[in-house]
Amino acid sequence: MGTGSSRRVGRPRAAQRPDSGLEPRAELLAAAAELFTTRGYAATTTRAVAERAGMRQASMYHYVSGKEELLADLLESTVTPSLARARELLAEDAEGAAPAEDRLWELCRTDVELLCGGPHNLGGLYLLPEVRTERFAGFHAVRAELKDGYRQLLAATAAGGALAKSELDLRTDLVFGLIEGVILVHRSEPERSVAEFARATADAALRIVGV
Structure with missing residues (x-):
């Protein structure tokens, strides 16, 4: 069976989840908001944020520099x-x-x-x-x-x-x-x-x- 019609094209994802419809940066901010407020900022890794957003950790750095940038954006919002x-x-x-x-x-x-x-x-x-x-x-x-x-x-x-x-x-x-x-x-x-x-x-x- 061919994979062209069943495989999602785009950035690699660490795990399948329902598509939120958000842009990648917005997905990361939403994931960070959830994790920072439930697990704590210090206890949340960039890998956890990336996985919650449905992408690989390496892909995350195409959109943000790291946790501090996510926190700064959330605070300003x-x-x-x-x-x-x-x-x-x-x-x-x-x-x-x-x-x-x-x-x-x-x-x-x-x-x-x-x-x-x-x-x-x-x-x-x-x-x-x-x-x-x-x-x-x-x-x-x-x-x-x-x-x-x-x-x-x-x-x-x-x-x-x-x-x-x-x-x-x-x-x-x-x-x-x-x-x-x-x-x-x-x-x-x-x-x-x-x-x-x-x-x-x-x-x-x-x-x-x-x-």
């Missing part, structure tokens, strides 16, 4: 959508725009939905000691810009505008810490509606601000 939303909300700061309180609430709600809505607890990766190294400067840069977006919206509220700089910085830290910490709370009750949880967290954030 938890921030960049919220940063894009923060930029949109800040750009609305004009006559006729929604009040800053409403825009801050919306950023909090959106951010929580993004953090808690995925299949894996990627927020837990923030605590890895490896993340403090220079290799992850890109993640820290986008995270800092997102935090500054929170600060600008908070400062534009009536309550925030009356605060001294040190108090404004403190409340920004508290709000940002609340948002990033919710993934740990939600993990203990995964059956809770993410939308409901996001709205409740946004309400709590505005109470911290003083609204």
